[in-house]
Amino acid sequence: MSADGKGGQAGGDTTPLRIGVAGLGTVGAGLVKLLRANESIVADRAGRPIVVTAVAARDRTRDRGIDLAGLTWHDDALALAHDPDIDVVVELIGGAEGIARRLVTAALQAGRPVVTANKALVAIHGAELAALAERAGVPLTFEAAVAGGIPAIKAVREGLAADRLVRVGGILNGTCNYIMTAMRESGRAFADVLAEAQALGYAEADPSTDVDGIDAAHKLAILAGLAFGRPVAFSSVHVEGIRAIDALDLTFARELGYRIKLLGLARRREDGIEARVHPCLVPERAPIAQVDGVFNAVVAEGAFVGRLMLEGRGAGEGPTATAVAADLIDIARGNAVPVWGRSTDGLTQVEALPRAAFNEEYYLRLNVHDRPGVIADVTAVLRDYGVSLRSMLQHGRAASDDPTVADAPSVPLVLVTHRTRESAMIEALARIAALPAVIGDPAMIRIEAG
């Protein structure tokens, strides 16, 4: 053990680790700032200096608040894979395809360690990239890809490595959590709050990656792969976003003692793995229900360790740069773990279970004509599919002074079920939606313990 001079101790290699950074957006510029501001801390922790020697970005003239003098500039990021003056490639371009994928692939093929913050790339091509990294015998790390500054990957892949994890997930998208928190606090509609979040810079001009749950799904797929030691096929992750959440749902959730959060959840079952992203009702006293605004939270649960929750900033220049730099320190020390926590020998992607196999409690909100027999009709359908009810909310309509509103105005009807198989729920909902008294599509939100 001591023969190789390891043990993370002094007296080892003190030559600088030379970094090439591809992409100088928020995270790339933040990394350069961090490595400069914390130069001596990083050198102490890494056992040697870590220096940026080359960068690649599209626009050389843009002011990023960092001095690029003395750095080699590459217009083509791919050149970093072979620049002889760098030891590690840091890919901060983003996107599952295109130049980011080509650069990471080329760097690994060239036997060069890679650090990336690219969640889409790792979620979608992680199995293939892990095999490349293993063949080359170099690390591929991505702490910054999940939950920003929270060392969630290290916690799951190393800290909990000895346990049989049964569940992993959490609040993985700060934009959605900000929007849901603001909707709850203000009573405003999704579109209003989204517009405000865009104005404040918390949401992109094209918000779909965030609000449709795709970003959270990338992160969930990565966490699930690490927790269960095997990459999860991204296409099999069930994804629903938050666009359909109505201010009414937040009001009813509160009345029932819940909050609504967009959660990513992966669970190990006897018959396979569940991996899903969707809004959830969580009990308002659950720790995860308290995580508001742009904060992220990662929950993991194992047979021996019990339940853990890690909470912090999931995005932004500083937190994300900290995560990238932590990966670089590990590499500088020669510390590494296989991409999915174990050798990829014989490791194939696992398909997550289909939606029909989920088994949850459900909150249903229907818009119904307020006339006799509606509840009987709806509950009869649920009974036919073996769905039993835990509670029901129907508020009498407000007395109207308007004599033209005489017959059957619409009112919301909220039902909460006991745990039931989602296949039954899907069929029951289709039948309920077709009832003459039901207006529009029923809203369905799953209920989680948190």
Add this chain to the structure above:
Amino acid sequence: MSADGKGGQAGGDTTPLRIGVAGLGTVGAGLVKLLRANESIVADRAGRPIVVTAVAARDRTRDRGIDLAGLTWHDDALALAHDPDIDVVVELIGGAEGIARRLVTAALQAGRPVVTANKALVAIHGAELAALAERAGVPLTFEAAVAGGIPAIKAVREGLAADRLVRVGGILNGTCNYIMTAMRESGRAFADVLAEAQALGYAEADPSTDVDGIDAAHKLAILAGLAFGRPVAFSSVHVEGIRAIDALDLTFARELGYRIKLLGLARRREDGIEARVHPCLVPERAPIAQVDGVFNAVVAEGAFVGRLMLEGRGAGEGPTATAVAADLIDIARGNAVPVWGRSTDGLTQVEALPRAAFNEEYYLRLNVHDRPGVIADVTAVLRDYGVSLRSMLQHGRAASDDPTVADAPSVPLVLVTHRTRESAMIEALARIAALPAVIGDPAMIRIEAG
């Protein structure tokens, strides 16, 4: 990077890592159970099997729920330092001195990696042990020493290694948190709740290590050393326990919008490091205020990463064994980090700042005779020491039907100050305690943002 076959990849050493376990109490027996129950998970994650080959404990005949057949038994734990059939010594005996210290010292001197859960040993002798480990070029790890199953040490020492941490701490003792939670929920007195906790096995027969804050101080000293890259002299940590907390304080805290938690807190200041353990009022909406019962929470804050909180089970067989096994997996893979996160070259212990240098907001509860002029007298003293008040609570005494209770019964008077230097507070409190209208010692609890 790839030349040494590292990168945590396959194709490396697949010989088993052989473990000698000293101490077969709850954690030792739990570790043996975990390594057997999760044998294949651990082997996959470690890249090689991890097997217990030798054990040392006092009583060979005791039933621990584990089969000891096939293991070498040592009556003298020290023998593990030289048993030729083990690669790593796991010290689970406990105690800062005696056999635990001798074993860890001897094992490191023999060039053997050590894993320990011994917070007292690391807190008090960590500087000296780090130097020994570094000289031998072997790891000394102790993830289980702080916050049980929460990978707090890995998070602070590796995950946040690139940032300049300014603050670390949290709820570090589950027994105290259980007692404070039960006192708040039931309104009962400390002694009652302690007796119940002892009956339930949440508190020891001799509870002083827990309730006097010593256990939390051990953990805080370790966290502070890791966060600031330099061991903190344990004797300089300011420690107060929870025995003096009155049920009244919990009631007043609630009325003021706070909860009371025993926190360990270390802070980097311009003029040095604060390291202290004491009860705190924290705003009831702060995330750490929500962490109840036996749960622990570790908070860290850095210039780049912002604020993180990690929450989970801080003790118990399963969580603690998980942490020990995670350290073993790191060692099996050849991954290691210096004891205090950096080389010990020229690294001396740092003395934490004295109590007089603290600068806090304070909650004061006085027991005063209910007669005119008392408030004027008390507030005059505070004014003399430059302490300004933020709020005051005094409830009129309940009207008494007892004609013998006629003159000047005692009533509680609660004052909340603005931020002030503790040296001023100490002197002001001595003067206040000496006022004729003040009965007994004033209670003082610091207020933290959480």
